[in-house]
Amino acid sequence: MDELIKGIVAPFVDHPDDVRVVREQNNDEVTYIxxxxxxxxxxxxxxxxxxxxxxxxxxxxAGLAHHEKATLTIRE
Incomplete structure (x- = not known):
């Protein structure tokens, strides 16, 4: 999933090397930062x-396809 998010975001930003994705697991919910x-x-x-x-x-x-509740948080 990390690569999916990077693959979506990296092509349209000016600094693709600064794109980072961190995964946090909380019980049955996954948050991607x-x-x-x-x-x-x-x-x-x-x-x-x-x-x-x-x-x-x-x-x-994509989270539903992997049987998980996935959310995304965007930070600078």
């Missing part, structure tokens, strides 16, 4: 949060 360069936050969030919402939707759907 995406960290990007401060200059790339606007690109990751997108207009009116549409890009962030789309990435979260993909992560949630």
């Amino acid at each position: 995406l960290t990007v360069n401060k200059a790339d936050m606007g690109k990751v969030i997108g207009k009116k949060g549409r890009m962030a919402s789309a990435i979260r939707t993909v992560v949630h759907a």
